[in-house]
Amino acid sequence: MEGRFKIKPLRQGFTVRFVFTRPILNWEGVGPRFIAALYDGISPKIPVQPSEFSFNNGPGLGDIWVRYSIYGGASSITLSSDRIIIDFPSLNASDLPIALDILRTAHDMFPKTFPEQGCERIETQTSEHLRFLSPGDTDRFLETFRVANIDAAFKDAIATQLPSVRLGLVSSHEKWQFTLMAERSQLDATAIFVLRTLILSPVDITSSFEKKFELAQGVTLRCYAALGLELDIDAASA
DSSP: OOSOEEEEEEEEEEEEEEEESSOOOOOTTHHHHHHHHHHHHHTTTSOOOGGGEEEEOOSSGGGOEEEEEGGGSSOEEEEESSEEEEEEEEEOGGGHHHHHHHHHHHHHHHHHHOTTSOEEEEEEEEEEEEEESSTTHHHHHHHTTOOHHHHHHTTTSSSOOOOOEEEEEEOTTSSEEEEEEEEEOSSOTTEEEEEEEEEEOSOOTTSOHHHHHHHHHHHHHHHHHHTTEEEOTTTOOO
């Protein structure tokens, strides 16, 4: 692809799921262990209030969960019978460092607090709005993915093509899978909306958070470069 399109992160959200190899069948003492580990790990970084922890003892095993709502808001860490879910649905660039620090804490907590629970896979899903720094680059970028045969098929103008991107990758050793979808952003006319998913399986939960983060970042940046996208160095941190 010719040229480079400079982009800047506008808004991001991500969800990470640690999926257990075997579900939690005996919940006795599990909730207090989870809460204590989170409190001890996160309270030195940000204020943590007792009211931010909640329980649900549903009628079925799949209905039981313990949740920590970060600052009492929409971002949360949830323990259910078959997984731990770390969810940050909406982040500004300035929010990202503390969100990654909390994610690191949860990652490091898992094997220490629940050594009896193996991790089958880690699923990460990231959504982000990326703003183009040069006027007109949004259209120029998306036009490179226009399918000429579609325009020919609808030359009587009963439909308008909306160019978008979708790609998928599987590592040669089959330890990770990556998908990416990009389309015009509904939030900002000068941006694209990108949804990317990375699945690590099998996974060594005891390996460092930094190693997994570097893998995720490396795959993403390689794909962006292949698509002709270049993150603004001063603004990009993930």
